[in-house]
Amino acid sequence: MMKNTKYNLIADSHKSEETKIKNAIIAFFTGGLIGLIGEGMIELFCLNFSMSRTDAGTLMIVVYIFIASLSTALGFFDKLVSICRCGLLIPITGFAHSMTSSSLDYKKEGPIYGIGSNMFKLAGSVIIYGVLAAWFFGLIRYLLGGSL
Template sequence: MPNQNNSNNQQNQDKKYKDYVEQISPKPPYIKNYIMAFIVGGIICMIGQGINDSYMNFAGLDKQTAATCTSITLIFIGALLTGLGVYDLIGKRAGAGSIIPITGFANSIVSPAMEFKREGYVLGVGANLFKIAGPVLVYGIGSSILFGLVYYIVQIIFK
């Protein structure tokens, strides 16, 4: 019986503490965060569209090639801004607006690499390069293979 009383007392104290923490914790400004994410994400997309249009109109690239070059350019810009410390400042204000576009992917690869550079290029940069982006790549590639197989089987069955 004494163990059950101690357990109940501990649970009551835990609940009181959680309630207290919830009561005094500042509430995040959700609406402001949504608006900033929308604006910054939109600006990143507008820049990407401008780069894409420039490749098509001034460099004479076809739509597919221009889209590929635009992705490469945005990844480079995201990596460069991360290296200069600017992308982190954007991310603090924009939240998901800076993470979701392809520039956020570049940031997720470059940030851990920069953080562990002092440990050397092999054990630092090489070992930690895909620490954040690795699971995204694994599940993205895995799901694309799965959906590709399902699509292939459906094409065979309904032909």
């Protein structure tokens, strides 16, 4: 055990420098930009196609998913992430990206054993805990006297 402590002490003095704060600031602005463009899209759809805000929101998400999936398939989404950091991975674009990239990896194994069974490799956790969290917060809201 002594050996490990001494080793860790020496190893800690040779840690790589990570630019966490810089990454967070970049992600804050790029993520915010995605939100801003999304809001712009909603306004655009509401005004031009006389949609309800809910429908326009859904359409905005569909547009983002399409763009993210297409750019993943064309191979430049990962390069955008290396510039924009997590600002592109946290919104719905990151979710679409994780599904498309998993599917691309396994396309040679065929549609059933490849794409079908591996598509949710990364996104599966997001879906299952997303649904669970939605159910949980819905329950709290109901118990606090809100409507269903």
